Amino acid sequence: MAMTQIIEYVDLITETRGWLAYHGNSSPLAAGGCRVQAGLHGEQLATLAQRMSLKQRVLGLNVNGAKSGIDLDPCSDRKATALAGFLAFLADELRTRYSMGPDMGTEWRELHDHANRAGVPSIKYAIRTAQGLSDAEFFLRMAILEDRVGLFTLSQLRAGHALAHAALAAARATGSTGRVSVALQGFGNLGRGAAYALAEEGARVVAVANEHGTIAKASGLDVTRMLHYPLRTSVLRMNNRATTASLFDVAADVLVLAGGADVMRCEEATTVRFGAVTVGANCGLSEAAEAVLHARNVFVVPDFIGGLGGSAAMEALFGPATPPSAQQVLNNLTRLMRTLVDDVAEQTRYGRTTPRQAALRLAEASVVDPDARPYGNCRYLTTYSV
Numbered sequence: 001m002a003m004t005q006i007i008e009y010v011d012l013i014t015e016t017r018g019w020l021a022y023h024g025n026s027s028p029l030a031a032g033g034c035r036v037q038a039g040l041h042g043e044q045l046a047t048l049a050q051r052m053s054l055k056q057r058v059l060g061l062n063v064n065g066a067k068s069g070i071d072l073d074p075c076s077d078r079k080a081t082a083l084a085g086f087l088a089f090l091a092d093e094l095r096t097r098y099s100m101g102p103d104m105g106t107e108w109r110e111l112h113d114h115a116n117r118a119g120v121p122s123i124k125y126a127i128r129t130a131q132g133l134s135d136a137e138f139f140l141r142m143a144i145l146e147d148r149v150g151l152f153t154l155s156q157l158r159a160g161h162a163l164a165h166a167a168l169a170a171a172r173a174t175g176s177t178g179r180v181s182v183a184l185q186g187f188g189n190l191g192r193g194a195a196y197a198l199a200e201e202g203a204r205v206v207a208v209a210n211e212h213g214t215i216a217k218a219s220g221l222d223v224t225r226m227l228h229y230p231l232r233t234s235v236l237r238m239n240n241r242a243t244t245a246s247l248f249d250v251a252a253d254v255l256v257l258a259g260g261a262d263v264m265r266c267e268e269a270t271t272v273r274f275g276a277v278t279v280g281a282n283c284g285l286s287e288a289a290e291a292v293l294h295a296r297n298v299f300v301v302p303d304f305i306g307g308l309g310g311s312a313a314m315e316a317l318f319g320p321a322t323p324p325s326a327q328q329v330l331n332n333l334t335r336l337m338r339t340l341v342d343d344v345a346e347q348t349r350y351g352r353t354t355p356r357q358a359a360l361r362l363a364e365a366s367v368v369d370p371d372a373r374p375y376g377n378c379r380y381l382t383t384y385s386v
Contacts, residue, residue, distance in 0.1 A: 002026070002053065002064075004046045009070075009089045016082040018070035020090060020098065023049040025064065029130040029374040031056070031311060032066035033103025034111060034123075036083065038073040045069055048282055055308035057363040058340070060379035061315060062372045066098055074105030083110065088118040099126045101310050102189065108145075108155050124314075130374050131318055141317055147326035151196060151227055154313075154326040158333065160193015160258070162309025163280035165334045166301055167194070167256045168201060169341035170276035174299045176253040183207040183216075183252040183274065186259025187226075187235055190280055190307075194258055195223040207250040210235050210259065216245040248272050256306075257284040264289050270296070279303040287356070294354050301341055302356045304363075312336050318375040336380045343380075 002024030009018040019042040022030050032052040045067040052065030070086050072079060083106070087094070094100060094115060100123040102108045108123075115123045121139075122128075128138040145155040171180045180203045184191055187210040198205055204220040212234035215221065226238045236244065247255075248264065251273040257263055261283040264272070269292035277293060278301040279285045290300045316332040317324065324332070347358035366379065 002050075004049060006042045006046055007093075008042060009086055011082060011085045014078050014082045014085065016070050016072055016078070016085070018068065018082075018086045018089075019045050020068040020093060021045040021049040021066060022098075023053045023065040026370050027056075027062045027064045027368070027374065028097070029062070029099055029126055030064040030066035030097055031099040031101070031314065032068070033101045033310070034086075034106050035067075035069035035103035036072050036074040036079060036105030037069060038071065040069050040071040051282055051304050052311070054304040054360075054363050055311045057366045057368070058305065058308065058359065059312060059315060059336075060366045060368060060377060061311065061374060062368050062370065062377070063099075063311070063374045067103075068098070068100065069103065069105075080110075084114045084117065087111065087114040087120070087123075091115075091118045091120050093126075094120045094123060095125055096129065097126050099124050099314070107189070127314070127318060127374065132373060141323050144317060144323065144326055144329065149326050149330060150200070151224075152193065154329060156189065157193045157196065158313035158329070159280070159307070159309035160190050160195070161197040161330055162312055162333045162337050163190060163256060163258060163278065163306050164194040164197035164201065164203075165337040166280075166306045166341050167198070167254045167276070167278040168203065169338040170278045170299055170301050170345075171253040173341065173345035174253070174275040176275060179204050180254065181206050181220075181252040183209075183247060183250045183255045185209045185247055185255065185257050185263055186281060188231065188259055191256075191258035192227055192231070194256055194280065196227060199223050206252050207245060207247055208235050208238075209247040212236050214245045214247045214250075215239050215242040216250050217242040254278060257281055260284065262286045262289075266292050269293050269298075272298070274298060276301070278306045280306045280309075282307060290354070290356060299345065299348070300355050301344065302359055305340060305344060305355075305359050309333065309337070312378075315375050315378045315381060319378060319381060320376075332381055336378070339380050
């Protein structure tokens, strides 16, 4: 069983504590996000690092899981100073082993800028060494993340895009035909990216919820209009002839969970009217609630499948022999997620098991060459869109 290593950070000036958790050491690279969250602790990050390892193994990547963060309210006026000190502390890890991404309470640009000031060229710089790239090759591909696709950059869109296509595949797996109806919980970075991709695919988003409340409209909300509001705006302010509602009273083909942990109680799971639930947020749905939904024949895509868009995007970006365009990265993400969810659904049906158990078996069956490059050997992308 893979061991977890936790590196602790203490800043006596800002009175901030932080941690970097690695799960396993079999691979030259470990990947996972950095969060800023009040009450965060090392054991929580260790659990999330293990979840990141599952995501990599499902895809067949030679990458271990990692997770980092500091115990601080992300709205604190001490955030910039505390985060700068934390990334300076992690500088050697970022150069050699740890591929960092944004997570709860952080954004790509702020992490990138703090890393630069600490002398690290990129929060993903560890990929350069592990993948055997020159600086020119590495930065050429990294620049693609800043290319715009509609309202978003590829970096902003990639995880939400993957989650959206996992949800659409889940809806189809449960027999939904025609225009898929979606209820979306979470309208932060992940949820907004998912909403954009769902709108692009013609899905009907009938409800959107964030921490401020829920708005619903049976004929479909204008999510493109909603996406022009700043991040963290209450969805209640975006109400465009919509009604306020309880999210779990809404009927839809699929519910997408894109924000927060354990958002559905078991009692709520007994009455919801969704054919499928796709979890993108880490630990977004408890295993107990999953069990209740499974007993009601609701197909649940677990978080380490629905939420692996960040990892899958790195495969789609660095796996091809030649640099892809931003749209090619998204096209490959679409194909990967739909194939993967179809695989989970098939294993669930024929194995007479839960989707979580089916997905875990896929991860356990994955054979990874520890001498291989991190990217370029994904079991679900044997060829790439060109």
